[in-house]
Amino acid sequence: MSAREDLIVKYAADLKDKCGVTPDMDLLTKVTIGCGPSIYNKDASTVAGSQQSELDTVKNNFLIKKLGLTDGPELDAGIDAVIEKYGRSNGNKHRAVVYYLLAVHFKKESIYN
Numbered sequence: 001m002s003a004r005e006d007l008i009v010k011y012a013a014d015l016k017d018k019c020g021v022t023p024d025m026d027l028l029t030k031v032t033i034g035c036g037p038s039i040y041n042k043d044a045s046t047v048a049g050s051q052q053s054e055l056d057t058v059k060n061n062f063l064i065k066k067l068g069l070t071d072g073p074e075l076d077a078g079i080d081a082v083i084e085k086y087g088r089s090n091g092n093k094h095r096a097v098v099y100y101l102l103a104v105h106f107k108k109e110s111i112y113n
Contacts, residue, residue: 007039008032011097019085019101030112031103032096034066039096047093049083062099067108078105 001009008029015023038044048054058079063069082101086093103109 003040004032007094007096011094011100014086014094014097015100018087018090019097021085021101021104023100024109027103027109027112028096028100031100034112035096035099039094045095047083047095047098049086049088049090049093055079055083058098058102063102063106067103067106067111069106069108078102081105 008025011028011032012023012025015021015028032039035045047058055076059071059075063075063078064071069075079102082098082105083093085101086098103111
């Protein structure tokens, strides 16, 4: 398997084991590809759920620019719900998993079709 395929398997396990979600593997693969080379960088591949600047980056670069959502309190609430689902105490929140959960939360899976 390629490095990306290995990561996708790891992300699917996180979704199932830590989030209680059975992943749509096609969507997860597309979200992972959409993350680009950041998935191979130790720092960039994770989201610091307790760091406001990191959450602002997720909101601006993913929710607003990629998913085309309008800024508002519902975006922060969605991010908060996803971080809660992933587990606040979980130190390694993979960016692809967070983005997958956000795409599903905001019903924007069609962006990846």
